[in-house]
Amino acid sequence: MKLYDCKTAPSPRRVRVFLAEKGIELESVQVDLGSGEQFGPEFRRINPDCVVPVLELDDGRCISEVIAICHYLEELYPEPPMFGETAEERATVLMWNAKVEQQGLWAMADAFRNSAKGLADKALPGPDPYPQIPELAERGRARMQAFFKRIDAQLADNQFIAGDFYSVADIAALAVVDFAAWLKMKPPENAKNIARWYASVAGRASATA
Numbered sequence: 001m002k003l004y005d006c007k008t009a010p011s012p013r014r015v016r017v018f019l020a021e022k023g024i025e026l027e028s029v030q031v032d033l034g035s036g037e038q039f040g041p042e043f044r045r046i047n048p049d050c051v052v053p054v055l056e057l058d059d060g061r062c063i064s065e066v067i068a069i070c071h072y073l074e075e076l077y078p079e080p081p082m083f084g085e086t087a088e089e090r091a092t093v094l095m096w097n098a099k100v101e102q103q104g105l106w107a108m109a110d111a112f113r114n115s116a117k118g119l120a121d122k123a124l125p126g127p128d129p130y131p132q133i134p135e136l137a138e139r140g141r142a143r144m145q146a147f148f149k150r151i152d153a154q155l156a157d158n159q160f161i162a163g164d165f166y167s168v169a170d171i172a173a174l175a176v177v178d179f180a181a182w183l184k185m186k187p188p189e190n191a192k193n194i195a196r197w198y199a200s201v202a203g204r205a206s207a208t209a
């Protein structure tokens with residue numbers, strides 16, 4: 001198998017952290033998002049949606065979308081479990097992963113993609129051009145603050161995002177918090193639960209992946 005990756009982007013990082021937690025090594029192909037390699041004919045054959053990550057299987061079939069890739073790899077390599085172990089835990093992990101994507105990742109993407117100079121007419125990932133809407137950047141920044149409050153409250157009663165065990169929901173939240181910090185959007189000073197959780201997840205060896 002091969003992973004189409006981009007070292008600087010948050011979505012493929014989620015798969016890299018997942019692989020590191022599992023101890024899986026895969027061949028990696030870097031796609032240069034900055035120069036627009038994702039829009040070229042070669043990569044379009046791999047993923048017509050023009051985004052990374054993509055997992056190419058040995059028979060040439062391709063799986064895109066972070067959560068689908070992680071789910072597939074979880075079935076092949078169940079240990080250590082990253083989606084929880086019981087029916088309730090698995091549902092809770094998927095619920096929190098979706099909340100982190102909708103309330104965190106997309107808020108951050110709106111803030112970034114609607115304001116970055118290099119992304120004019122690329123306000124959404126994918127092959128079609130969409131103009132930037134500055135109000136969406138502002139709304140994204142406001143939603144990020146709401147997201148930080150939401151996960152700080154969740155982490156008041158739970159060691160990790162989806163309960164008292166580490167999961168793909170923590171990986172999603174770590175990718176959001178780190179990329180948001182690079183964009184100068186940080187949790188408020190009084191978000192003590194995020195600070196405690198962050199020290200623990202960012203301190204894992206997988207976080208450098």
Ligand SMILES: N[C@@H](CCC(=O)N[C@@H](CS)C(=O)NCC(=O)O)C(=O)O
Nearest residue numbers: 009010011051052053065066125126
């Ligand atoms: N929903 C997708 C999102 C993937 C995505 O947005 N990837 C970004 C990098 S973080 C990308 O490839 N962007 C290409 C571009 O901006 O043109 C997933 O979960 O894999």
